[in-house]
Amino acid sequence: MREAVEQHKEQFIEELKQYLRIPSISSLSEYKGEVRRAAEWTAEALEKAGMEHVEVIETNGHPLVYGDWLHAPDKPTVLVYGHYDVQPEDPVDLWDTPPFEPVIKDDKIYARGATDDKGQLFIHIKAAELLMKEHGALPVNVKFIIEGEEEVASPHLGPFIEENQERLSCDSVVISDTSFSAEDQPAICTSLRGALAMEMTVQTANSDLHSGTYGGGVPNAVHSLVSLLDSLHDSQGRVSVEGFYQGVPEPTEELRREVAAVPFDEEETKRGLEIDDLYGEAGFSFKERTGIRPTLEINGITGGFQGEGLKTIVPKEASAKISCRLVGDQNPQAVYESIERHVKQHKPAGAKVSLEKLIQADPVAMDSQNSFIQAAAEAYEDVYKVRPLFPKEGGSIPIVEVFGRVLEAPVVLMGFGLPTENLHAPNEHFHLDNFTKGIETAAQYLQKLS
């Protein structure tokens, strides 16, 4: 397989570049046409790989793409999931090269979506294509379901899975949208945090007011928001919303050991990020805080005058985007309601506060001893000559919980990214070595299941 991959490498990279040139930003409505173009491009790539029943499936949002190859009777069926949509590019001025003009530097490809998730998704399409080329058939049955709304929390894929259980039925779901623990240390993530995101808006007067005439005598929307937001954490880095930690399991000694086994260099992380100190909930390590503990982060804030210079106003409105990562038995809806109660209790005088829920997703955990996960581990070991670790990831892939529950199939998070690849940030990139080895590993996995 390695030879076949090497032989087609240049061509595959050229194709990936085409894919990455499509600015398929799902969260911004003005990119709707580009998102559709990426769906159609994905469908063509599946056709080219020899998949059948390829279809761009309409939803009330961005389309899904389906394709399958089902000519291996008595063999298991693997459902490959990935997403062709990407995060917004901003702040665009911090990119060294334009986000939608892929560039290769030091054997890495730089572009929005390179590692999250077009590059990783493409691995599976190319693995199928090479297997079909070499053998005229796949070793197992394969279905692809690829969406364009992962970065906006998959609002239409969940219902689609519920309504198409037969069509999507499978023995295992494989997803490449996670990372290695470090370079040369493959990893199969066995836990994902849940998510809850919302927007908090504070309104005071019906107009911005002159700070000389009114300042100090009327509520200031930015003051009110700042006071509310600051009340969400205590001085120990704990979330101070009553009820927030309900359902969070006390970490067992075994879990803490498992988390500690994943390598992490605090000094190197601080150097890399250029910060003097890490930060977080007292009593927990960085890996625990970002992997097995829940968090509440403000993702952005806006209010009042933000231009050049000065405008001496008392602002009438301010808002913040907030997202939580949830673990264990935390229920996103219950957490949302506890934040609603907190806001009601802490609302500053004269301020009207509203909350709007943007997304929610349950936490999910997998058993590393499951045979499909073990087969994936062997595939990695064959290619990388290293046994993968089974880390707990801090991120959320909301649809993973739905796949596992509705299709009753174990989910294998076969990641090929690196934690340093700037996903959701400027200068996102993907290591081409993992792109090519990933194709080998993905092919190897299908062969092992045969």
Add this chain to the structure above:
Amino acid sequence: MREAVEQHKEQFIEELKQYLRIPSISSLSEYKGEVRRAAEWTAEALEKAGMEHVEVIETNGHPLVYGDWLHAPDKPTVLVYGHYDVQPEDPVDLWDTPPFEPVIKDDKIYARGATDDKGQLFIHIKAAELLMKEHGALPVNVKFIIEGEEEVASPHLGPFIEENQERLSCDSVVISDTSFSAEDQPAICTSLRGALAMEMTVQTANSDLHSGTYGGGVPNAVHSLVSLLDSLHDSQGRVSVEGFYQGVPEPTEELRREVAAVPFDEEETKRGLEIDDLYGEAGFSFKERTGIRPTLEINGITGGFQGEGLKTIVPKEASAKISCRLVGDQNPQAVYESIERHVKQHKPAGAKVSLEKLIQADPVAMDSQNSFIQAAAEAYEDVYKVRPLFPKEGGSIPIVEVFGRVLEAPVVLMGFGLPTENLHAPNEHFHLDNFTKGIETAAQYLQKLS
């Protein structure tokens, strides 16, 4: 005089509309050309009024405009000051009509700069023009000094006054850039708060980070900023920066009575602004909080993702604009340093905080018994049939202190605005009744000094 004003009213309003159409926003560099256009327009208006030695004077920023008429030997000299620059228009979507397309509704003229300060400044130009037309001369000597940087705290006018004391020498300075206490209640402001404005910027990591991977484990620039900003006030609405109140006089019973004499309807204010509660420093009334007490207001805040939808990042940078109003013997530089110390003491772990001073101005107070102020009060009474009040204004006109100190001349703040005219806000407007009566009052004032 009333007849002459009535006769020219329509023409004067048409000219004012021309003036208001020039978007002379001094704080935004892209409007530099428009600011100059407004300076030239002002110079032409002075020429037209019969002023001599009219000159557009270059500075290192926006130009000054000078003009005089000095043919009344043995009569006093009045220096008229005003500003032709305006505030930015944003948020532009909250304007009912475009900010630089003046519209008249219910005898009010709507446009940015209508009341602050083109409309009020134009009163004096037109008063001089009518007096020249009627008598071929003015009753006293008059000088005009008009600037284009008031909204950015007059960085070049101060030094110009210091260097041109002879040219600007006068017996009284008259400025129309303040408000009545209420409709039909003229007012001569006898106290202005000082000002100090700054930008606070917090930086954490060198890049926005994925909140799933890093959230809860690294400093978040918005959290850090929110925590710092919230620490600036206590729960009683007091500024909790150590040393902030140094130099603030305990209000005497007499001052409190004087402040209380200015009418204020709390319920109507709340209804007008559509707020449930007022807000401010415990133990003080609204009029005291906004007139004789110092304040610290956040004018705007920005950080992280602010677009449509969601982006689950840990933001690397956030900033806020802050402005203080100062009273009594508060020293702007000392207050700035106390805020610097506060920031150093309260800086959250892992955050780099920087402060940049934008403007500073000393507080100023006038004696209402001064003969020039009394003459102005009589002029108002002649025209409006109501004796003006002598309120303490919460706003700052930084240059007032410089005029009084350097030229050793009493400053008369002869305002014709109304407190409800939305200065610095959308739908700024100016009552045309006060425009025309203002011209009468200004002319009457000059005649009284003769």
